[in-house]
Amino acid sequence: MNLKSAEKMFFGQKLKCSFFKDCDRGSKFFHALMSQKHRRNFIPIIQRSNNLLTTSLEVVGEEFVNYYQQLLGSSKDMIPIDLEVIHSGSCLATSAHDLLLAPVTSAEIKKKVLFGIGNDKAPGPDGYSSFLFKQSWDVVGADFSAAVQDFFILGELLKQINHSVIALVPKSANITSTLDFQTHFLL
Numbered sequence: 001m002n003l004k005s006a007e008k009m010f011f012g013q014k015l016k017c018s019f020f021k022d023c024d025r026g027s028k029f030f031h032a033l034m035s036q037k038h039r040r041n042f043i044p045i046i047q048r049s050n051n052l053l054t055t056s057l058e059v060v061g062e063e064f065v066n067y068y069q070q071l072l073g074s075s076k077d078m079i080p081i082d083l084e085v086i087h088s089g090s091c092l093a094t095s096a097h098d099l100l101l102a103p104v105t106s107a108e109i110k111k112k113v114l115f116g117i118g119n120d121k122a123p124g125p126d127g128y129s130s131f132l133f134k135q136s137w138d139v140v141g142a143d144f145s146a147a148v149q150d151f152f153i154l155g156e157l158l159k160q161i162n163h164s165v166i167a168l169v170p171k172s173a174n175i176t177s178t179l180d181f182q183t184h185f186l187l
Contacts, residue, residue, distance in 0.1 A: 043060055048063055104149055109144070109149070119134070
């Protein structure tokens, strides 16, 4: 069963590689494929929040931005932390403090994090699954570990890593408003 799964994954990757290598040669097929994809993904008209239709590309874009800003919420003032409540609760033992504050090692990152993820789990926005990183650990392992360790040391994540892609999938062939799309967030 594992061999069949590995074979399927191998041929899937091989197909992607040959497609990308062969499709971008400026051929008639390539341009027709891109033109068809553009027409399919183009949103020519949208109903604005005031119920008027617009064909302006700029206004269509603004409508989607406004819709998702309202959907995803806005910032809210937070109540300050009450230190009295924190100190009245149970506390961690000193040994637990040491464990939580210990530096993260490359071995832990490799074994417990990356190699603990299934090979066929959803890829990131770049299209690479964990299988690629596992197979090329000798090449990318040091950089991968350094990026994770930097997060624990600095407490900041690279802006490029911490982003999402919103994919709009039409619910039907006749779309007129932002509500006619299903939303998929790709983290």
